[in-house]
Amino acid sequence: MTKYLLKRLLHGLFSVVAVVALVMMLIYSLMDRNLIFANDPQYTKLNNNIKKIYQYQQWKSYGYIEYDNYDDFISRLHSAGEISDSDYETAKKLGRDATKDSATTKKYVQMFTDYYDDLGWDVTRLNAISYGGNRIASGGDPKLVASRDIPLLKRLWDYFTGLVKIDDINYASEISGERGLTFTLHDPLYNGSFSPAIIGNGTEHKYLLYLDSQFPYIHQNIIQIKLGTSYSVKKGVDVFDNITTRQGSYVMKEVTFPTGLTEMSADDLHTAKYIKGSQNATSINSARFVDDYTNVDTYKSSMSRIGFSFVIGIISVIIAYLIGIPVGVIMARKKDKLIDKIGTVYVIFIIAVPSLAYIFLFKAIGGKLGLPTTFITERLTTTMYILPIISLSLPSIASLMRWLRRYMIDQMNSDYVKFARSGGLTENEIFTKHILKNAAIPIIHGIPGSILGSLTGAIITERVYVVPGAGNLLTTAINSYDNGVIVGITLFYAMLSIISIILGDILMATVDPRISYTTKSR
Amino acid sequence: MSKEKIAELGMTNEELFSFVDHDNLESEKITAPRYSYWQSVFRVFFKKKINIVILTLLFIIIVFAYIYPMIYHYDPFANLNRPELKHLNPSKAISVMGLSIHSILGTGAAGQSTFDAIWNGSRISISLAFVCAAINMTIGVLIGAVWGFSKKVDIFMTEVYNILGNVPYVLFISVMVMLFSASFWTMVFALTITGWLGIAYFIRTQVVIIRDREYNLASKCLGTSTIKIAIKNILPFMTSVIVTLLASEIPSYISYEVFLSYIGMGLSDMSLGKLIYSAESSMVTPGWEFEFWSPVAISSIITVVLYVVGQNLGDASDPRTHM
Numbered sequence: 001m002t003k004y005l006l007k008r009l010l011h012g013l014f015s016v017v018a019v020v021a022l023v024m025m026l027i028y029s030l031m032d033r034n035l036i037f038a039n040d041p042q043y044t045k046l047n048n049n050i051k052k053i054y055q056y057q058q059w060k061s062y063g064y065i066e067y068d069n070y071d072d073f074i075s076r077l078h079s080a081g082e083i084s085d086s087d088y089e090t091a092k093k094l095g096r097d098a099t100k101d102s103a104t105t106k107k108y109v110q111m112f113t114d115y116y117d118d119l120g121w122d123v124t125r126l127n128a129i130s131y132g133g134n135r136i137a138s139g140g141d142p143k144l145v146a147s148r149d150i151p152l153l154k155r156l157w158d159y160f161t162g163l164v165k166i167d168d169i170n171y172a173s174e175i176s177g178e179r180g181l182t183f184t185l186h187d188p189l190y191n192g193s194f195s196p197a198i199i200g201n202g203t204e205h206k207y208l209l210y211l212d213s214q215f216p217y218i219h220q221n222i223i224q225i226k227l228g229t230s231y232s233v234k235k236g237v238d239v240f241d242n243i244t245t246r247q248g249s250y251v252m253k254e255v256t257f258p259t260g261l262t263e264m265s266a267d268d269l270h271t272a273k274y275i276k277g278s279q280n281a282t283s284i285n286s287a288r289f290v291d292d293y294t295n296v297d298t299y300k301s302s303m304s305r306i307g308f309s310f311v312i313g314i315i316s317v318i319i320a321y322l323i324g325i326p327v328g329v330i331m332a333r334k335k336d337k338l339i340d341k342i343g344t345v346y347v348i349f350i351i352a353v354p355s356l357a358y359i360f361l362f363k364a365i366g367g368k369l370g371l372p373t374t375f376i377t378e379r380l381t382t383t384m385y386i387l388p389i390i391s392l393s394l395p396s397i398a399s400l401m402r403w404l405r406r407y408m409i410d411q412m413n414s415d416y417v418k419f420a421r422s423g424g425l426t427e428n429e430i431f432t433k434h435i436l437k438n439a440a441i442p443i444i445h446g447i448p449g450s451i452l453g454s455l456t457g458a459i460i461t462e463r464v465y466v467v468p469g470a471g472n473l474l475t476t477a478i479n480s481y482d483n484g485v486i487v488g489i490t491l492f493y494a495m496l497s498i499i500s501i502i503l504g505d506i507l508m509a510t511v512d513p514r515i516s517y518t519t520k521s522r
Numbered sequence: 523m524s525k526e527k528i529a530e531l532g533m534t535n536e537e538l539f540s541f542v543d544h545d546n547l548e549s550e551k552i553t554a555p556r557y558s559y560w561q562s563v564f565r566v567f568f569k570k571k572i573n574i575v576i577l578t579l580l581f582i583i584i585v586f587a588y589i590y591p592m593i594y595h596y597d598p599f600a601n602l603n604r605p606e607l608k609h610l611n612p613s614k615a616i617s618v619m620g621l622s623i624h625s626i627l628g629t630g631a632a633g634q635s636t637f638d639a640i641w642n643g644s645r646i647s648i649s650l651a652f653v654c655a656a657i658n659m660t661i662g663v664l665i666g667a668v669w670g671f672s673k674k675v676d677i678f679m680t681e682v683y684n685i686l687g688n689v690p691y692v693l694f695i696s697v698m699v700m701l702f703s704a705s706f707w708t709m710v711f712a713l714t715i716t717g718w719l720g721i722a723y724f725i726r727t728q729v730v731i732i733r734d735r736e737y738n739l740a741s742k743c744l745g746t747s748t749i750k751i752a753i754k755n756i757l758p759f760m761t762s763v764i765v766t767l768l769a770s771e772i773p774s775y776i777s778y779e780v781f782l783s784y785i786g787m788g789l790s791d792m793s794l795g796k797l798i799y800s801a802e803s804s805m806v807t808p809g810w811e812f813e814f815w816s817p818v819a820i821s822s823i824i825t826v827v828l829y830v831v832g833q834n835l836g837d838a839s840d841p842r843t844h845m
Contacts, residue, residue, distance in 0.1 A: 012684075015681070015684045015685050015688060016688070018685040019685055019688045019689055022685065022686075022689055023689055023693065026689075026693065026694070026697045027693075027697065030697055030701060031697055031700050031701065032700065032701065035700060348826065348829060348830065348833075349826070351770060351773075351829065352773045352822075352825040352826040352828070352829035352830075353777075353821075353822040353825055353826060354776065354777035354780040354781065354795075354818075354821055354822065354825065355777060355781065356777075356780050356781060356784050356798065356818075357780070357798075357818045357819075357821065357822050360805065360814075360818060361818075364805075459692075459781075459785060460781065460784065460785075463784075463785070474690060474692060474693070475692060475785045475786075475787075478692065478693060478696045478787075479696075479786060479787075486693065489690075490688075490689065490690060490693065493688065493690060494688040494689075497687075497688055498684075498688070
């Protein structure tokens with residue numbers, strides 16, 4: 001069994017990699033990359049060479065290409081000390097075209113060209129654009145750039161190797177004191193009361209392992225999951241953080257900062273991250289912090305995106321099973337009676353009518369009954385959850401009813417049912433003890449899927465009721481060409497679906513001893 | 523029985539038993555009631571009175587969606603310069619425009635008749651659904667049959683299914699829409715490029731179930747070729763499954779089109795989905811609700827009618843119901 005599951009898991013991982021590769025091909029190669037400029041006001045303002053440079057920079061930010069330009073190249077050499085100050089000043093100036101370069105410039109241009117030619121990049125020289133005699137048009141300064149499309153295999157490799165990030169003590173570039181990890185039983189943030197924590201110096205996160213009063217009470221920052229960095233949806237934030245960080249308004253409380261300063265703040269000092277030279281960058285930071293670990297998250301009042309999606313999703317799944325299964329059983333027992341007909345009409349309604357239509361219908365009905373129809377994160381009440389939960393559970397109830405009824409009716413003519421009946425069992429016993437148990441097996445297979453599926457959120461429901469959940473992230477990302485987010489979300493979905501199928505198989509084999517995945521001699 | 527008793531019954535000679543000669547030729551023939559599959563399908567289908575009602579509704583829908591726009595040319599911007607015609611509810615529209623077929627559902631944001639807009643949109647949506655269903659079903663059934671029969675193909679296709687099935691459908695569609703334009707045929711392409719996979723998988727499972735039944739095994743032992751088994755033994759068995767599947771496929775494309783329009787990735791034409799999407803703000807504006815609910819209601823009616831017709835046809839095409 002273990003061997004079989006391991007094989008399935010490996011197979012699943014292969015599928016996940018293939019899915020990600022396919023999605024990368026779709027969005028990076030097939031899609032027109034000029035579309036990202038369609039709604040960009042900055043782009044329309046620029047002209048000539050500057051516009052082209054801006055294009056390259058944006059493409060780099062969106063992850064399409066690798067790109068470098070001569071100016072940055074030279075200044076890097078300069079700061080590395082490989083080029084003298086006086087040479088730097090002359091080398092910086094590109095001629096109007098290649099023939100007008102000074103000798104020094106020529107040397108470094110050659111160096112730049114050779115370097116990137118070796119790497120296989122395209123080196124392009126944008127000559128000066130002038131109007132009239134010698135006057136250079138706006139944005140028409142000469143430029144030298146190198147770029148290449150990131151090859152798919154490199155992209156895949158980079159993505160999967162960067163997926164899990166383990167914090168190490170050589171992360172920070174400049175650090176005071178000795179690099180290393182210290183274990184303390186008394187977290188300095190709790191003024192010496194007992195609270196174990198591992199604190200790092202030189203790592204990205206200051207607190208690597210700590211306890212606090214928030215669920216699940218013990219937290220870690222050692223292993224970080226990086227699904228993909230967003231560019232346009234939420235700039236610079238990783239998809240995983242985007243769906244898991246809390247939202248809403250700040251929760252202020254009295255915080256004692258490392259310097260001893262005590263003030264009202266929403267900062268969660270346990271999340272402190274390293275930013276080079278940040279302690280002395282602002283007066284606020286220098287008043288609060290004693291080192292460069294100043295980048296802190298804040299306490300927010302409401303759940304994360306995935307939290308909202310999961311709460312709504314899981315409640316509706318539970319409700320669906322609580323209603324769908326008994327009704328399905330009754331429909332099968334009273335086949336062709338009134339209750340079966342009513343149930344069938346409901347199933348037809350849900351299957352045939354566009355989901356948008358009945359969600360709006362229930363929103364309108366709920367609104368007439370006085371239930372809140374929109375989600376307000378700042379002023380959450382329990383009643384706000386009711387309508388989204390109802391509209392999510394409606395289709396699941398219908399599909400449970402439909403399939404359970406089908407499976408039970410199929411079982412009703414089996415020999416074991418006839419045998420049980422001739423043995424004198426009551427209809428109730430036959431239905432609950434024999435038919436239901438056999439008919440429920442395919443239903444049980446779907447349970448892990450529906451539970452894990454509630455993590456992904458629902459697109460229409462969340463849009464209609466303005467729920468700040470995770471369901472809309474994919475469509476938002478597609479509409480704003482946020483490639484990092486698209487890849488990250490796809491990976492997340494694919495992982496969930498593969499895990500749920502495997503879990504479903506395990507669960508099915510657990511409840512039904514007849515099912516075995518290993519070939520054993522009979 | 524005596525002759526008097528027979529006379530009491532008052533029967534003619536034709537009704538009474540009489541001797542017949544033994545016919546060697548006739549005794550070689552096997553007689554059974556004449557059975558025509560499709561005739562029985564329609565006999566069973568029309569036996570249910572509800573089906574006649576539903577078919578009439580379907581006929582009305584087809585007339586309004588396809589023939590009505592031919593007779594009356596619909597121009598959404600014809601009333602653009604008449605502000606008095608904008609956002610009217612049915613009763614106001616009837617009082618302003620007079621009672622006509624154009625005014626019974628009120629008017630929309632550009633003063634256009636909601637009734638005409640809906641049928642124009644329905645034509646696009648229904649066409650999309652039929653074209654997509656035709657393509658997906660054809661490809662899906664053919665590939666699914668091969669998939670079910672060949673073990674080699676099965677390994678390969680299951681892998682393809684696992685991979686393509688996990689790429690979000692929305693992503694495929696949006697990439698297609700961005701690659702080309704949001705035209706009708708782009709949408710067909712986007713909905714069919716991976717849409718056949720699910721159908722093929724379903725058919726594959728059905729084929730696997732039937733493939734190894736005893737009668738097919740017997741056929742195989744008698745030397746019937748695989749293609750003949752597929753066409754003569756399995757396809758007839760699958761007809762009702764295919765029709766039932768088709769019944770849920772066609773409405774699902776209409777629903778999907780509505781969904782895509784709602785998330786902003788739909789057609790550029792004023793399809794049903796686009797109508798619902800563009801009238802969404804009207805739903806919360808007092809007095810304008812009709813603009814939103816009319817296309818929602820009509821699209822629901824269309825999908826329900828198509829679904830029920832298909833399901834009942836699927837039931838009727840199952841030979842077990844013909845007895």
